[in-house]
Amino acid sequence: MTDPTSQGSSDNTELLFFHNPWSRATVIHWLLEELGVPYRTQIIDIQNPENIPEDYRAIQPHKKVPAIRHNGVVVTERAAIALYLAETFPEAGLAPAIGTPERAAYLTWLVYSDAVVDPAMTAHHYQWQYEKSMASFGLFEDMTAQIERRLTQSDYIAGNTFTAADCVFGGLLYWLVEMFKGIPKLPAHQAYFDRISARPAFQRTVGASG
Numbered sequence: 001m002t003d004p005t006s007q008g009s010s011d012n013t014e015l016l017f018f019h020n021p022w023s024r025a026t027v028i029h030w031l032l033e034e035l036g037v038p039y040r041t042q043i044i045d046i047q048n049p050e051n052i053p054e055d056y057r058a059i060q061p062h063k064k065v066p067a068i069r070h071n072g073v074v075v076t077e078r079a080a081i082a083l084y085l086a087e088t089f090p091e092a093g094l095a096p097a098i099g100t101p102e103r104a105a106y107l108t109w110l111v112y113s114d115a116v117v118d119p120a121m122t123a124h125h126y127q128w129q130y131e132k133s134m135a136s137f138g139l140f141e142d143m144t145a146q147i148e149r150r151l152t153q154s155d156y157i158a159g160n161t162f163t164a165a166d167c168v169f170g171g172l173l174y175w176l177v178e179m180f181k182g183i184p185k186l187p188a189h190q191a192y193f194d195r196i197s198a199r200p201a202f203q204r205t206v207g208a209s210g
Contacts, residue, residue, distance in 0.1 A: 015039040018059060018067040020046045024118070025066035026209050027171030028081050031164055033201035035085060035092045039068075078168050079110040086164040094164040106158035106165045109150075113169040116143055121176050144183050147173065151188035155195060162199070170196045171206050 017032060019025045019041050032039050044065050045051040052063045060067045060076050067076045068085070075084045086095035096102035116137045123130065124140040132139050156162050157169045170192070176182045177189050196202055 013071055016069045017041045018044050018056075018065050018069075020044050020065050021209060022047070023065050024078065024172075026206055027078060027168050028066040028068070028085075030171055030201055030205040031082055031085060031094070031167040033205055034094060034164075034167060034199070035089050037089050037092075077114065079114045082110055082164040082168050094162070096158060096161070096163060102159040102161065102163075106163050109157045109165045109169050113165070113172055117147070117169070117172050117176075121172070121180075121182060125180060125182060148186055148188050151192050156192075162196075166196055170202075174206055 015032075015037065017025075017028065017039050019029055020043060021029075023046055029041075044056065044060075044063070046063070046065060049063060056063050059069065059074055064076075066078060066081060067074060068081055069075075070084075070088070075081050083095075086092070096106045119135075119137040120140045120143040122128075123135070123137075137143070150157065154160050156166050158165050173189065174193060174196075177185050178193070197207060
């Protein structure tokens with residue numbers, strides 16, 4: 001449940017989402033809609049960095065998005081924001097229980113999305129040349145093969161139940177395949193997209209950006 005997009009003032013107890021619709025922050029927008037909790041959006045003009053106030057660095061040191069502020073606490077980085085939100089609002093059921101196999105996969109794919117999928121995707125898109133041993137995220141081809149393997153093992157990325165990890169991973173994969181045409185769409189991708197894109201919160205956020 002969203003409040004109107006605003007640049008206005010806010011108190012520190014509300015959930016404030018720093019966003020740009022054409023950015024990686026879209027996956028957090030999707031997650032917020034899945035949670036169904038009240039939040040307010042503040043748009044950060046990352047396409048024109050000169051328009052971003054310098055004091056925004058107190059929220060995000062690199063003047064990037066996404067970021068959130070909730071109860072006076074700032075959280076940045078997609079995986080961290082997803083973990084924070086899913087555990088702060090457990091009634092939505094978007095985080096597997098601690099100690100379960102699904103929890104291990106959930107944590108793995110949240111971090112894998114930021115630490116491997118995104119940088120490997122960016123390096124491939126811009127045709128950066130690098131040695132596999134010199135980059136922590138490894139090769140693009142290894143990443144895409146791992147995604148295909150995982151998507152043939154379960155309906156969702158952490159198992160057979162939708163979680164916050166699907167917002168982060170699924171949103172990135174959707175952009176990679178559907179928007180950037182970075183890799184050919186495989187049957188495993190399509191089956192996964194059919195499941196996640198049927199969700200109303202996806203249609204209001206990631207789907208609307210396309």
